[in-house]
Amino acid sequence: MKIALLGYGKMGKAIEKIALSRGHDIVIKTSDEGGYDISQADVAIDFSVPNAAFYNIVNCFKHNVPVISGTTGWLQNYDKAVELCKENNGAFIYASNFSLGVNIFFELNKNLARMMSQLRDYDVSMEEVHHTQKLDAPSGTAITLAEDIISEHANYTEWKLETGREGIIPITAKRIENVPGTHSIDYKSEVDTINITHTAHSRQGFALGAVVAAEWLLGKTGVFTMKDVLNIG
Numbered sequence: 153m154k155i156a157l158l159g160y161g162k163m164g165k166a167i168e169k170i171a172l173s174r175g176h177d178i179v180i181k182t183s184d185e186g187g188y189d190i191s192q193a194d195v196a197i198d199f200s201v202p203n204a205a206f207y208n209i210v211n212c213f214k215h216n217v218p219v220i221s222g223t224t225g226w227l228q229n230y231d232k233a234v235e236l237c238k239e240n241n242g243a244f245i246y247a248s249n250f251s252l253g254v255n256i257f258f259e260l261n262k263n264l265a266r267m268m269s270q271l272r273d274y275d276v277s278m279e280e281v282h283h284t285q286k287l288d289a290p291s292g293t294a295i296t297l298a299e300d301i302i303s304e305h306a307n308y309t310e311w312k313l314e315t316g317r318e319g320i321i322p323i324t325a326k327r328i329e330n331v332p333g334t335h336s337i338d339y340k341s342e343v344d345t346i347n348i349t350h351t352a353h354s355r356q357g358f359a360l361g362a363v364v365a366a367e368w369l370l371g372k373t374g375v376f377t378m379k380d381v382l383n384i385g
């Protein structure tokens with residue numbers, strides 16, 4: 153596959169290594185908005201910055217190039233991207249987290265939330281920890297986890313980056329040098345705490361998931377998620 157890397161930072165470089173090891177070619181690697189011909193690529197992988205992702209994705213739709221995006225912090229435009237994908241008969245996968253481990257963790261989180269919904273003595277809270285260069289907070293993964301709890305748990309309708317109030321999931325975002333990504337969910341009562349945590353040891357899991365998603369998307373049209381790619385849940 154000829155791959156365009158839209159965003160050649162920490163993730164772009166990790167994806168390049170894995171893509172090459174799986175026999176793919178990198179035909180574009182860019183950290184700019186333009187100055188390349190996207191139609192040279194069979195597939196594009198966008199890991200850029202929040203204010204660039206939407207443009208990069210829509211540019212792929214316009215040139216009939218399937219696109220994977222892992223960029224977080226641009227989701228106010230996600231519905232518009234889906235609409236434009238359909239209008240252009242394009243192919244698109246966004247995931248807040250491409251790693252297999254986190255996608256299993258997403259399922260665990262939903263199942264746990266469903267069970268805890270019966271137990272009114274427990275309050276939920278979430279913590280995410282990432283490296284200090286991260287531009288967005290809370291992380292995209294934390295937002296997915298919180299939205300999944302809201303959809304499964306009768307007590308919660310919102311999340312906020314603050315301490316808890318009735319009906320609100322409090323999320324704490326910490327920034328510590330070199331942490332690839334840790335997400336932790338606590339259900340706390342007076343007598344005990346139930347905790348589930350996912351800890352990424354490197355960026356390799358995110359990068360492998362993105363390349364696997366790109367391989368899966370080639371030749372398809374439509375809007376998909378990692379659940380479709382991994383066939384889990």
Ligand SMILES: NC(=O)C1=CN([C@@H]2O[C@H](COP(=O)(O)OP(=O)(O)OC[C@H]3O[C@@H](n4cnc5c(N)ncnc54)[C@H](OP(=O)(O)O)[C@@H]3O)[C@@H](O)[C@H]2O)C=CC1
Binds near residue numbers: 222250
């Ligand atoms: N979904 C997932 O599994 C994961 C998602 N992420 C997300 O991916 C994104 C990138 O992460 P990471 O690689 O760590 O960040 P980096 O800051 O290391 O890389 C982002 C790159 O994008 C470049 N860039 C800036 N503007 C544009 C543009 N218009 N088009 C293309 N590239 C541009 C930046 O260039 P410059 O430095 O010159 O501005 C930089 O090289 C973040 O949103 C992060 O949250 C990260 C890991 C996993």
Ligand SMILES: O=C(O)C1=N[C@H](C(=O)O)C[C@H](O)C1
Binds near residue numbers: 290
């Ligand atoms: O910026 C990062 O590094 C990461 N971003 C994603 C997010 O916002 O959830 C995924 C992963 O946690 C690493």
